[in-house]
Amino acid sequence: MSTQHGGTVTLKPISEVAEFQKNLIPANIPGTYALKPILENIASAENIRNGVIAFRDFLYLFFDRLISDGHLYAKPPKKPSSVAGYPFLYHMTNLLVDMGYHSKLAESGDSLLITELPLCTASIDENGKKKPPKIPASGQIECLRFLALCGFVFTGIDLEAKALHISETQPLEVSYPGNPFLLTGLKALSVADIELRVGRRYWNDNNLLRCDYRLLKAEDSDMRDVLKDFLHPLPKKIQNFALNLHQRYTDMGLACINTRLGIISFAYVYTGNSRKAMSERDIYAKRVWEFSYSIKNGYCLFVRAKKTDKYADIIEKFPAFLQEKIAQGYGCYRKLGRERCQVDCQGIGLPLNDSILSISGDIETWLDNEMPDSLRK
Secondary structure, three states: OOHHHOOOOOOOOHHHHHHHHHOOOOOOOOOOOOEOHHHOOOOOHHHHHHHHHHHHHHHHHHHHHHHHHHHHOOOOOOOOOOOOOOHHHHHHHHHHHHHHHOEEEOOOOOOEEEOOOHHHOOEEOOOOOEEOOOOOHHHHHHHHHHHHHOOOEEEOOOOOOOOOOHHHHOOEEEEOOOOOHHHHHHHHHHHHHHHOOOOOOEOOEOOOOOOOHHHHEOOOOOHHHHHHHHOOOOOHHHHHHHHHHHHHHHHHOOEEEEEOOOOEEEEEEOOOOOOOOOOHHHHHHOEEEEEEEEOOOEEEEEEOOOOHHHOHHHHOOOOHHHHHHHHHOOOOOOOOOOOOOOOOOOOEEEEOOHHHHHHHHHHHHHHHHHOOHHHOO
8 A cells, every 4th residue: 555545564574575576577579670760870780689588587587596595685665655664776777777777888899888876876966065866875786786686787886885985986897697688688677767668657566677678669569469479477267368358348338448547457448539638646546447457456347336326136136255245345545444545445346256257247247337328239
C-alpha cells in the first residue's frame, strides 16, 4: 500500500520483491525485430538483439542472487514509502543506467569504458550549492559488490574498501566475461531508458530491471503478445482463459491499455468516439475491468461493476461466493466503513488461479452485462 492512501507501509522481504520482479522479465524475446534509428550507432542490430537476450539471462541470475543473498545488501529503510521501497534497488537501477549510457563500447564489444557517472558524482546547482550524488558512496560500493557477485568485473577498483567514490576511479573499465554480449544489451537498454522511456519510473516499472526490449523496437508490439508474456508464470489453462477474455472484449470494441501506474495492469476501456486527447491515467480511470499483477494481490481480475442493479436476476444464478463478492461491491475501505485503507478500490477482485476456471462462463456473462449498451450483442 502507499502512504498516499493512508495507513502504515509494511515493507516486504527483499526475497519477495525479487520474486515479484523476476516474473516481470519477458520470457519470450523474439530473435528478430527492427530497431529504432537512435540505436544504430551502438552496434549491429544482431549484436544488440543478442545483447538484450544476454542481459535478460543476467537478470534471472541477478534476481536469484537477490532472493538468496539480498538481505545482506538491500538494507530496509527506516520509513519505507512503498512495500518494495529498498534504496538498493533504486541505486542499482541508476548505476546500471549510468554505466550503460555514459560509456563507450570497445570495438571488440567485450568491455565498457566509462569516463563519467553523473549520478555517482557530487554537483553544484544554479545557486552554487553543492549537491550530493544521487547514489551515495555507501550505495555505490554495495551495488558494485553485488554486480561482481553476479559476474561483472570492474578493473582498478578495490571492492573490499569500506567506502568508494566511483567518480575518483575514472576512467573505469567494466566487463562481463560470462557473456560479453551483455554489455551491448546494457548500452542499448540504457539509451532507451534515458531517451525513449515515457513518464516517470515506478518501483515496479523499471525498464532496465524488466529488460523492456519493446522500447527498442521500431514497431509497436501486438497487445495480445504483450499480455501473453505478462501471463507466462501462470498455468496454461489460466493463460488461455485470460487470453480468451482479452480477445472476446477487444473484438467487442473495448480498447486494451498496458499501464504501469504503480501496478502492472491490462485495462479494458470503452473510449467511444471521443476525439479528446486523454492521458494514460485518464484512460485508466475509465476502465471497465482489468488484469492486474501486484506484490500485494498477485495476479488478479478486477471488475469495476456499476450496473449490477440492472441485471440482479442474472446475478442470482451465479455461484454463491461470486454473488457475495458482487454484493460487497468495491471502493475505498474507509468510506465503506470496514477498516483502514487497504488500497482495494481497483474493483471486485478475483485471483487468477484454478478457482476462476470453474466460473469462466459466469464471468463472461457478468462482464457482458457491464458492457456499454452500444457494444452489447
